[in-house]
Amino acid sequence: MNQPVSDMIKIAVASGKGGTGKTYISTNLFYSLSKKNYRVAMVDCDAEAPNAVAFFESEIVGKTEVTQKVPVINSDICTFCGKCHEYCNYNAIFILPPMKIVKVIEDLCHDCGACSVACKSGAISEKPVSLGQVTTFSVKGKPSLLEARINIGVMSPVTVIKAAIKQIDNQSDIAILDSPPGTSCPFVQTAASADYVILVTEPTPFGLSDLKQSVETLKTINKPFGVIINRAGLGNNSVMEYLTHENIQLLLEIPFNKEIAVLYSNGRLVSETNEIFSEQLLSVFENIIENHGNSSN
Amino acid sequence: MEIAVISGKGGTGKSSISAAFATLNGDVVLADCDVDAANLYLLFDPFVEEEEVYIAGHKAVIDYSKCTNCKMCKDYCRFDAISLKNDKIVISEISCDGCFLCSRICPENAIRMVANDKSRMYSGSFRNGKMIYGRLAPGEENSGKLVNMVRLKAKQLSEENGMNIIILDGPPGIGCPVISTITGVSKVVIVTEPTISGLDDLKRTVGIVQKFNLLAYIIINKYDLNFSLSAQIKKWCKESNITMAGELPFDKNIVEAMVQGKSITEFNPEINISKKIKIIWNKIINQKT
Structure with missing residues (x-):
């Protein structure tokens, strides 16, 4: 059930470094594909800082709460044997047997269920707590944009991201996943559920260093990927040299342009007015389908 | 004094500003808490004196000589990490959370937990x-545990060397690594930019800072990219009672400095942006908490 739907292609747009233009690429790709009547959905997987919705005229058509279970320990039944504490690998259960104190630190709980298995006296039950929401937005009358959003103070966005990706309806042939930044768990979970990953970078030393980390990560999980260099012209040539040296496919170079930055800052879609950019993104897509896709159209 | 520099949105200029702060006056302890995309070492080429292993949890590994395919582990795993493929139990390394439960309940003792010791x-x-x-x-x-380890080391080095100021360059977002970066610090500097996304993420970042009752300062970086949004951010800060530390212009020299392995204030202390960063830094460190 968690396997990618075979006839839908999922493309994750990611970058190690933040602010390189992930959301810029994914929103414009989503827009350009929709305009060409592709059946496309988009998921904003950056659950800590979701922004994609701001670029579309949209309407909320659905919302689901994402929860995890946390243990509730009944201290009247508890024998203070300490087994739940021993089984919990996240230090989420605090116990002081002589004082007959047992407490659950909910923020540390990972919902693994080990404590319930450990408890032989039936003192542990579970209750749901909210981690965040998955909201479905309708864009141009189609419920095609999903947003993962964690509550402030929630430690990991992974559960909410997974829930959002699961909710992509099977009416779509293409899904664009706007990935969270970084190279750790949230990124890996997003990339792992995609068929192809577009890495967005900028031609600076910071951009290059983070790109290398992302490439290393994608290689360990065996995902095909290509690179878009955003803000080309700023910085230096080292990203280009790296791509050539490592034989990594360059999908597109987008020159730095202050006007684009201003349009973007106002929450505008550049591809709406810039046909050339729109066409470029479409050919990136067609290129990916040709080489890695499962002719879904 | 520990000063954390964070931003909800990535790429607002956190690290460039942290680097400038670290090179403005005297000796400091600089800790890069953006552990999955550490960058500051590229500018400062530090002489590494100590390397320590960080154990980033564990992964379950099956011993197939003992496994009887009873599927008990699959039924107990809540992370969808265990599946049956071609009549063989398979554990997905990506999904395994390292909770140890499968290794504890396996009747054949066929599951071993292996430490992730590559960090x-x-x-x-x-x-x-x-x-x-x-x-x-x-x-x-x-x-966030690695962030805690980095911060502990920073404190130790600060005490040993009599360097009173610790600058923490934080990760983007508002999740666990960010929380680990800001808990208990003296001051938090939030770097934002005048974009719709920047403002939206700023509000969530302020939310997390206020949840921990910390003193926050806002810097609007690249403020001249969008004057009206910069004005909106300032208005919002005023209404929410958050101190504006200052605004910085968009300046291509930031990238040029980075290419040369320097902070912007080292690259050229006389340009407008460098002078402004100095004023902002003095304001932040001199204000009483």
Whole structure:
């Protein structure tokens, strides 16, 4: 059930470094594909800082709460044997047997269920707590944009991201996943559920260093990927040299342009007015389908 | 005094500003807490004096000579990490959370927990003091524990060397690694930019800072990219009672400095942006908490 739907292609747009233009690429790709009547959905997987919705005229058509279970320990039944504490690998259960104190630190709980298995006296039950929401937005009358959003103070966005990706309806042939930044768990979970990953970078030393980390990560999980260099012209040539040296496919170079930055800052879609950019993104897509896709159209 | 520099949205200029702060006056301890995309070492080329292993959790591994395919582990796993493929139990390394439950309930003792020991923490000297940075191995869980380890080392080096100021360059977002970066610090500097996304993320970042009752300062970077949004951010800060530390212009020299391995204030202390950063820094460190 968690396997990618075979006839839908999922493309994750990611970058190690933040602010390189992930959301810029994914929103414009989503827009350009929709305009060409592709059946496309988009998921904003950056659950800590979701922004994609701001670029579309949209309407909320659905919302689901994402929860995890946390243990509730009944201290009247508890024998203070300490087994739940021993089984919990996240230090989420605090116990002081002589004082007959047992407490659950909910923020540390990972919902693994080990404590319930450990408890032989039936003192542990579970209750749901909210981690965040998955909201479905309708864009141009189609419920095609999903947003993962964690509550402030929630430690990991992974559960909410997974829930959002699961909710992509099977009416779509293409899904664009706007990935969270970084190279750790949230990124890996997003990339792992995609068929192809577009890495967005900028031609600076910071951009290059983070790109290398992302490439290393994608290689360990065996995902095909290509690179878009955003803000080309700023910085230096080292990203280009790296791509050539490592034989990594360059999908597109987008020159730095202050006007684009201003349009973007106002929450505008550049591809709406810039046909050339729109066409470029479409050919990136067609290129990916040709080489890695499962002719879904 | 520990000062954390964070931003909800990535790429607002956190690290460039942290680097400038670290090279403005005297010796400091600089800790790169953005452990899954550490960058500051690129500017400062620190001399590494110590390398420590960080155990980023565990992964379950099956011993097929003992496994009887009873599927008990699959039924108990809540992370969808265990599946049956071609009549063989398979554990997905990506999905395994390292909770140990399968290894505990397996009746054949066929599951072993292996430590993820590829992540590292480095500490040493750079031209303006001491520096610490983490390197999370690709795909490891960034639980914030490595951030805690980096901060502990920073405190130790600060005490040993009599360097009173610790600058923490934080990760983007508002999750666990960010929380680990800001808990208990003296001051938090939030770097934002005048974009719709920037403002939206700023509000969530302020939310997390207020949840921990910390003193926050806002810097609007690249303020001249969008004057009306910059004005909106300032208005929002005023209404929410948050101190504006200052605004910085968009300046291509930031990238040029980075290419040369320098902070912007080292690259050219006389340009407008460098002068402004100095004023902002003085305001932040001199204001009584």
